[in-house]
Amino acid sequence: MLLSSRGRRVGGRVAIGVVSTLVLAVTGYAWTQLSKLDAGIVTADVIPPSAQIDGEDAVPGEPLKVAQNILLVGIDARTDAYGNPLPQSVLDALHAGSGDDGGDTTDTMIVVHIPAGGAAATAISIPRDSYVDIADGFGKHKINSAYSRAKNASMSGLRAQGLSGAQLEVAANAAGARTAIRTVEKFTGLTINHYAAINLAGFDALSQAVGGVEVCLKEPVHDSYSGADFAAGPQTLSGAQALAFVRQRHGLQNGDLDRIARQQAFLSGMAKKVLNAGTFTDVSKLNSLVSAVQGAVVLDKGWDVLSFAQQLRGMTSGAIAFATIPVQSLSLATPSDGDAVKVDPAQVQQFVRTAISTPAVQASGDDTPGGVKPVAATTTRTPDSKQPATSAAAGCVN
Structure with a gap:
């Protein structure tokens, strides 16, 4: 796979942000803090x-x-989240290079399906280098570039409207999204x-707000690009260590597939940590978590977080099933994007339909928004026997 030293390495951040938001929601505690979150988020x-x-x-407490x-x-x-450049001191602490190194690519992409009833969810990871048709006429490229291509293409028109600085950044980010x-x-x-x-x-900020997350590695690792330097076995990570x-x-060995396994393991550990660590009875921890979510996450404008939270009170950390789409090759040569991940959209769509229609995670029918018809039982592994399992349930990861 074609790799770069700085610009493509922030996978998994979204897991902690959204699971924090959802975990705040499902416990039934701290509705005052949730109201603050709903009012202050970008x-x-x-x-x-x-x-x-x-x-x-929505009626509070109803699914x-x-x-x-x-x-x-x-x-x-x-x-x-407001379009302002991050301080160089923050970038240095996170081994993130300079402000010019980021490519505004979506290096983590996870679709979470929550069925009617809201008691369980399926989180499906999409490898960042999946070679697909980009919407809006951008051609066939790696899926993580859809955001940056549209963002960059929108810039001239937005400038013509008089936008600049942080306002321009925010508007262009919306076009990319x-x-x-x-x-x-x-x-x-x-x-x-x-x-x-x-x-x-x-x-x-989010990983520190919860006091870190326990993870487990099969082997010790040292990577100067990301700053990862860990022993084998279980350990609790936060801040720059968690990001690494x-x-x-x-x-x-398996590039992004192994990184996805880490993302899923971290997401599972995050949910477990927040639900079991007394976060919601500790005013200081709870305030830190809400403040971190407000400064870190951007949500769609039509999402009523408080109502959504009240509808998910029955969910627990064990009610999230993890899956990764099937891939056919990790080294597909492309005309202009280097090596990419080869995927078959028809196979992927069949896999998705299967993954969200298990008895534990029952999908809605086509007559509901976002619904698809349920099919046979799901798996949390890619069906190609050459691909590794990426389920966080396997315990320690590579």
């Missing part, structure tokens, strides 16, 4: 009205009435109802 107009689900009539699909992305950006969403919809066959993104510094754990891809 939003973007990226989901069309036809895909939005009205939650205003979701229709299935929903959430696209979670981790963006390799050197700006914050819309194309990324449409690309994922076309690729997976799902309608995306909600969108959540997290940037570079957000991962650091989820972004490392150099030195991993």
Whole structure:
């Protein structure tokens, strides 16, 4: 696989951001803090009205009435949620290079399907180098470039409208998000109802807010590019260490597939840590977590987080099933993008339909927003026997 030393390495940040938001929601505690979160979070107009689900009539404590699909992305950006450049001191602490090194690519892409009832969820990871048709006429490229291609293409028009600085950055980010969403919809066959993104510094703040997350490595690792330097076995990571754990891809036998396994393991550990560590009875921890989410996450404008939270009170950390789309090759030669991950959209869409229609995670029918018809039982492994398992349930990861 074609690798770069700086620009493509922030995978997994979104996992901690969104699981923090969801975990805050499902416990039934701290509704005052959730109200603060709903009022203070950054939003973007990226989901069309036809895909939005009205939650205003939701009754507190009642489950979701229709299935929903959430696209979670981790963006390799050197700006914050408000469009302001991150300080060089922050970038240095995170081994992130300079403000010019980020490519605004979505190096983590996870679709979370929550069925009607909201008692369980399926999180499906998409390798960042999957070679697909990019929406809005950008041609066939790696899926993680959909965001940056649309963002860059929108810049001249936005400048002509008089936008500059942070305002220009925020508006261009929204253009990038819309194309990324449409690309994922076309690729997976799902309608995306909600969108959540997290940037570079957000991962650091969120992981520290919960006091770190326990992970386990099969072997010791040392990677100068990401800053990963860990012993084998279980260990608790936060801040720059946590970011290094989820972004490392150099030195991993299966590249992005191994990194996805780490993302899923971290997401599972994050949910377990927050639910079991007394976070919601510790005022200081809870305030730190809410503040970190506010400064790190961008949500779609139509998402009523508080209503959504109240509908997920029955979910627990064990109610998230992890899966990774099937891939056919990790070294597909492309005309202009170097080596990419070869995928078959028809196979991927069949896999997605299967993954969200298991008895434990029952999908809604086609008559509900984002719904697809349920099919046979799911798997949390890629069906190609040449690919490694990427389920976090396997314990220690590479």
